[in-house]
Amino acid sequence: MNREFQFVGMPRPQIEGPDKVTGRAVYTHDLTRPGMLHGAVLRSPHAHARIRQIDLSAARAMPGVAVVVVGTDFPDRRYVNAGPQYADRHAMARGKVRFVGEEVAAVAAETSAQAQAAVSAISIDYEVLPAVLDAEAAQAADAPAIHDKPGLPRNVAQESIADFGGIDAAFAAATHIVEGTFEHGIVAPVCLETNGALAVFDPQTGNMDIWAPTQAPFFVRKEVAYVLDLDPEHVRVRSVAIGGGFGGKSQSPEPIAIAAMLSKLAGRPVRILLNRQEEFLSGKSDHAKKMRVRSAVAADGTIIGRHTEFWVDNGAYTHMGPAYISAVRQRTCNLYRVGAAGFDGKLVHTNKVSGGSYRGMGAPQIIWAIETQMDEIAEKLGRDKLDYRIEVANRAGDQTPQGWNISTCALTECLAEAGRRIGWHEKKNSMPLNRGIGFAAMINPSVGLLYAEGNFACVSIDLKDDGRLRVGTQSADCGTSQNTVLAQFVAEELNLTPDQVDVLHMDTKETPADLGSAASRVTFVSGNAAIKTAKAFRAELTRRLACLWSVPADDIMFADGISSFGTDNARRIDLADAAAQVGTFRVEERYDVDMPRPDPKTGYGDYAATYGFGAQAAEVEVDPTTGHVSVLKVVVVQDIGRVINPLALDGQMHGGVVQGIGMALREEVVFDGGVPINASLITYRAPRIIDTPVIETAYIETDDPSGPYGAKAGGEHAINPTPAAIANAVAQATGKRFRKLPITAADVLCALEEERSLPIKPWIRPYNMEIATARALYPKILFPGLKKLGAAVGRKPRPANGHDYERPSDLEDALVALGRPNRKVKIMAGGTDLQVGLRQGVYAADSVVDISDLSDLKGIMIGDGVIRIGAATTISELTEHEDLLRMHPMLSDGLAKIATRQIRNVATIAGDLAQEKRCWFFRSGAQCYKAGGVSCPCYAVLGDNRHHSVMGAGRCAAPCVADAAPILTALDASVVIADYAGERRVPMTNFYRWSGETVVATNEIITAIEVPRPNVAHTQAFEKHAGWDGDFADASVAVHLAWQEDRVIKARISLGAVAPLPVRAKSAERALAGSWLTDSAVRAAAEMVIAGALPLSDNGYKCNLIVNLTERALRKNRDQRA
C-alpha cells in the first residue's frame, strides 16, 4: 500500500489532553450522585480459612448503614472469566476464604467513615486452614486443597503439554544443550487510580448503570449481569476517564459487582473506591512463575529445539491464568527460529492474590529466560551475541513450530539497528569497568485469537446535529491515546481533520460490542473496524445526498468535510448542513479477523493475522559499592507495521520500558504467610523519575497488509524485552548471571562480594550468643509459642476512632495540652508519619497537638558555639539554609535524601528522629513484639528480613531509618527536650534506648536540636543506599573527621539502618585517630564497623553494604581534605 497520508503518521496530542492537564477530566473517583452511599469491603485476614459464622448484627445497627452483604446474598454463580471450565470464583467469598484480602462482606453507608466503621464491627468466626503459598509445593499430594477440582492433580487448574516437531529428537541430536531455571515473583500493575465503581440501580426500570475504571466494559457487563443474575440488556457500563490500566483493570474487577449488588439492595447509588493497600491486596497482579528452559543447539548454531517446563502461580482464583500459560508457550515456540518446541506447563493455585494480566502477560519474564540462554549459547559457540541473534532471528515467510505464519517481519533489521544505536560494535571490546550492554528481542501476536470474543471489533460513527462525527467504541482508553488514534483513522479515511471527530469510549449502550482494550489489540482490530465504518459512513452520507439531490451517488464527492456534486454550488454542503437536510444518522460496522483459530487442544496454529517484532538494547552501570544498577540507556527498535501516531506510540514505548526497568530491578510483592507486606507505594518500588534513562525509539515500518493502514499492535511491545536486555547487560557488567527477578541491588552486591569474606565476629558482643540461641529456637518453638501467647495476652491495637485536633499558639499551651489527664495525646510536627500511622493503627491518640507552626520551635540560630535548630524546622528549611550548608554540608546533603520534596516541605527534623519504626511486618498489622509487647514474637526472624537490623537486634529487629539520626550522632549533636518543669539536653548517643525507642516521655516535647559549630579543621560525608533516592535507607553512614594537618585526630562514625538505633562504630573511630587515612587504613577501619554483626537470613548484604559505604564516606572525607 503506497499512499500519502494526511493524519496517519502524524504526532497527534491526546483528544482528552486539555481536560486532563487542567484537572477537569472526570474519573470514577470524582463521581458523586444525589443520595449516593459509600461502600466498604471487609477482607479476609487469612490466606486460607473456613468461614464458620458471620455476625452482621452489630454492623447493621451502626449509624448510617443502609445495607450489608455477604457472599451468600449473591446468586450462587461464579465469574465466567477464562471460560466455564475455569469458573471458580463467586462475587464474594462463600464458605471459605482463599487469600488475604478476599472480599467477605460489604457495607453501604451514608459516609465512607460510617461504612468503614460498620465493616470493622462485622465479626467473623474463621477456622484457619493450612495455606499453600508456593506453586511447586501446592502440587504435592498431601498439600491442602484450595478448590475441589476433580480430574486434575492437586491444586492444578490447567495443564498444558505439547510437542511441536519432535522435541526429544532435537535434544538427542544437539551438539550443545543449554539449560537453566528461572523464577520471579508477583508484579503489581500500580495504576495511579485504584479500582472502584459507582453503581446506580434504578428499582423502577431495573437498569443498572456502572461507571468504573475498566479496560473491558464488555466483560464488566457480561460478568456483572451474570453474577447478579440480571438481564445484560439492563446493565450499562458508562464512559469515564481511566487512571491507567496495564492489564490491572481488564476482566471485571470485583468491586464493580459488589457495588452493583449494594446498589441493587439499597435502591440507591453506591460508590466503592479501593484504597492503595486494598489495591495491592485484591487487585489483579501479574503471576509469579518458575521456568526450566532448555535449548538444543546444533554445531552451526541452529536452535533445533527449545523446551520450557513451567509452573505458574495462579493465585487463589483463575482469571487470566490460561491466557498467561498461552503467552509463555508462544514465546517458547516462536521467538527466534526454533526447529522443534515443547512445553510442559502447569497453572497452580496458591493462597495468594489472583493473577490477572499485567502488561506483557508473562512474556517479559519468559523472554528474559530465553534471552539469557541466547547469550549463553552465543558464548558457547564463541559468537558475537548480537550477530548470533541476527542470524537466528525470525524472518518473513517463516512458519514457526507452533504453526505461526510470519507474513511481515523486520526483526533482523531491528536487532541490527538496536546494535548500531547503542554502539555495540565500537564499544564491545572496550567496555569500561562495571558497564554492560544487553540485547533482547520479542514477538507479539497482533491481536490474539485467544478469547472467544477476541477476533472482532465494532465501531460506530454518528453524524451529529452540529456536523461533528462521533466515533463510538466499547474499548476503553486508559490513557494510551487509542481514542485519538481511532479519530485519526476516521479522519484519514474521510479526509476530515481529527478535530471534527469526537470519540465516545466504553459506553455499552451507546457504542457497539467489542472485547475491550487488552493485549494491545485496539489499534489493530478496532482500527480496522474504524476504517470500515468510516467507509460505510461515506457511503451512507452519499446515498442520502444522492436521494436529496437526485443525482447518482457515485458522482458525489466528499472531501474536507464537504460533499459536492460537480461544480454545482447548490449541491455543495458541509456536514452540519447535511445533518440538517438528510438527518443525523449512525453507521456501525464490524471487523472480523477472518481466520481459523488455533487448535484448542494443542494450541497449534496462527494466533493472529500478523505478528509484531522488536529488539532492545540496554546499557547499564553497576555500582560495586552498593550493587545498585543504573540503567543508562535503552534503545527500542520496533517493527509494528506502520506508525499511526508517533507521539502516542513513543509514550507507550517509554512507559513500557520504565515498567520493565521496575520489573527487572525492583518490583515484587513480598508476602509473609500470605500477607503482602509491602502493600504501599513506598515499600513497593515502582520506578520514580530518577530512574528514567535515556530512551531512544526507532520504528522500522513494514506496512503490514492486514493491519489498518499497515499498522500492527504495539502497547505491550516495549516492556516485553526490557527485563531481558537489562539482565543481559547486568550479566556483562558483573560477570554474573542472575536467575531470579527482580535483580535487586542486594543480589548484585552479594554476587560481587561472594569471594570476599568480611571479618564478622559476632562473639565480640556477648549477648549475640543469647540471640543466636533464641533464633535457633524460633522456627519450632519460640515463634509459634509467642504467636499464640501474643494472640491471647498481647496488647491489642486500638481501633482508629478518630481524634481531636489542637493547634496551640505557643509551647506552653502545647505542654498543657500534653499534660491533660486520661487522654492519650500525640504531638504532631510534620505529621507525615503520625497521620499515616494513626490510619495504620501504629499510633493511637485521643488528641493530636499540632506544633508545626509554633515559632518557639522553628528556625535555625547560629550561635558562637552551637547551632540551634528548632524542632519543628522542616527538612526543606534545613536543606535550603546556606550557612548550615557551609558549616555542616553533611546535614544539608544528607537531609536532602529524605523522602520527596512534598514530604520535606512539611516533615521536621525532630519528626525524622522520632518517627515510628518502618518494619513492614509491624506496619502491615502483624501482632508483633513492637505492636503487642513482650508476649509477641518478632516476625523478621523468620520472614523476609532484607530491610532489618544486622546488629544489636534483640526482641525487635526493626532498624532505625531516620537519616538525621546517624548524621546528628556523628556531629555530636544533642536533643533538647522540655516538659512543664523545664528543659533537658540529651546527647544523640543517649537519645534512643537500645530497642530504638526514644527517651522522650509522654509529657515531653522535643524543642530543639543543638549541633556544635565546627571549631577545628574538619571534613564530613554522609552515604546512604536505598531502593530509590528518598526511600528509607538499607544502610547509611555518617563520617565526621577532625584533622591536624594530614592526620585525623578525631573520628566520629555513625551507622544508620543497620541496627535499632544509630550505632557509633567506636573501634573504627579509635583506629582512625592519628591515622593518615591511607587506602589500607580506610578499608581496615571500614571493615571494623561490622565486627559485632549477627545478620538474619536475608540481610547479610547489609554487612557488605555498610562496610563499602563507610569506605566510600571515608574516602570522600579524605578527598575533601586534599
Next chain:
Amino acid sequence: MVKPLVGPSIEVNGELRVADVDSTMPLALFLRDVLNLRGTKIGCGNGECGACTVLMDGRAVCSCLIPLGRARGRKIRTIESLGNPKALHPLQAILVEKGAFQCGFCTPGVMMSLLALLESNPVPDEAEVRTALQGNLCRCTGYVKLLEATMTYIWERGHEP
C-alpha cells in the same frame, strides 16, 4: 486553655473559604468533597504518590497529609487555579502537545510540583526538575516526555524575545 485557631478560613485559589468541618480531615478531601475541587487526585492517601500535590504558602505539599486544621489561615493553590481547557497555562499547553501524560491521573499533582519549582527557581536544570518530581509517581509515561516537555518549556521561556 488552648487558644482559638488562627482563623476559620482557608484561602483557596485566592478566595477565602470557610473550613468549619473536622480539623483532622485531610485537606485533599476538603478540597474534593467539600469545595468540589476534584482536580486534586488521591492515589494513595498516605503521601506516597504525589497525585494530591497542591501548593501551601507556595510550597508543594501532599494535601492528603495536611490536616485541615493546619491549612487554616494559609494560602492553598490547586490545579483549578491554572488554565482551563479552553485557555491552558503555557506549561499545560506544552505538556499536552508533547504527550507528557497518558492517563492523566498524576498530572494535576505533577503540574503543581512543577509550578512550585518554577516559582522558586525559574530556570532549573534537568537534575533539579527530577528532584522536584521525585515525589510524583507516574506509571504511564516513564517520565520521558514529561521531562522533555518541562525542559522545552523552561528553554522556550528563557529565550522569549
